Amino acid sequence: MHRPPVAAIAALLIATLGAATAACAQAPAPDAALAAAKAAWERHPENADSIIWYGRRVGYTGDFAKAVEIFSTGVRLHPDDARMLRHRGHRYISLREFPKAIADLSKARAMVAGKPDEVEPDGQPNARGIPTSTLQSNIRYHLALAYFVTADYARALPIWEEDARVAKNVDQRVAATYWWVLTLVHLDRHPEAKEILGSVRADWDVIENGSYHRALLWMKGELDNTALLSPGASALERQTIGNGMGQWHAAHGRASSARAAWDAVLASGPSASFGYIAAEQAVARLTPR
Numbered sequence: 001m002h003r004p005p006v007a008a009i010a011a012l013l014i015a016t017l018g019a020a021t022a023a024c025a026q027a028p029a030p031d032a033a034l035a036a037a038k039a040a041w042e043r044h045p046e047n048a049d050s051i052i053w054y055g056r057r058v059g060y061t062g063d064f065a066k067a068v069e070i071f072s073t074g075v076r077l078h079p080d081d082a083r084m085l086r087h088r089g090h091r092y093i094s095l096r097e098f099p100k101a102i103a104d105l106s107k108a109r110a111m112v113a114g115k116p117d118e119v120e121p122d123g124q125p126n127a128r129g130i131p132t133s134t135l136q137s138n139i140r141y142h143l144a145l146a147y148f149v150t151a152d153y154a155r156a157l158p159i160w161e162e163d164a165r166v167a168k169n170v171d172q173r174v175a176a177t178y179w180w181v182l183t184l185v186h187l188d189r190h191p192e193a194k195e196i197l198g199s200v201r202a203d204w205d206v207i208e209n210g211s212y213h214r215a216l217l218w219m220k221g222e223l224d225n226t227a228l229l230s231p232g233a234s235a236l237e238r239q240t241i242g243n244g245m246g247q248w249h250a251a252h253g254r255a256s257s258a259r260a261a262w263d264a265v266l267a268s269g270p271s272a273s274f275g276y277i278a279a280e281q282a283v284a285r286l287t288p289r
Helices: 006-024 032-043 048-060 064-077 082-094 098-112 135-149 153-165 170-186 190-198 210-220 235-251 255-266 274-286
Strands: none
Touching (some): 082 098, 082 135, 135 274, 190 210
């Protein structure tokens, strides 16, 4: 399959990410959902759901430190509620405080072990308004991610595998499989990665994780770069895809191609997306201190 030069791919990523970043720089509109969540929390500051939704809404604004403070209050008031640790762990990842994230998410995972799972409502619903994740899947996902971005692939691997195998829908499956495959190739287990990619189908009905799906099809060899990098894709999608390209190239010994893909992601400016964080940490490991 013909693939355009890496420099051309990076230029396309940078151009689109730059445009998206400029658009996001406009003055934000008043956040009615945040105001409502804050009001609910002020009425019932010790209520678990009020704490969670206020913390989530604050986190969406990018004030991750404040979100951590809110969830920390939740952990103190509701020490047996794994949701508090799940959400605080997520925001520790956003803050690049990975050991704290791993501690929270590991404890949350132990707390929910053997218990019935529950759908986790979306704070930012997808186009169909159908939640695609659960409490336990999000705990697994964020814990494995914290291990992945710190290059602890051996600990990440069994969690990604479990998350992909028990996925309740295609969106969960493609997200976990993306990271599962990348973890395998980093561990030089290429035949296993190839076998898993062989099960990925182009006709899967993916609701919100299309970038993960396309990245998997690219790794499989069914999509070339022109189809993978749609000019209309969002910054988040391009960060996901750019990181995946970088990780894939790096694991196959193509250091210059990996660096070009990661640099294109980082050119978008600071971000809390998982693709951005993974690319950022990978580049940091390449840079002498």
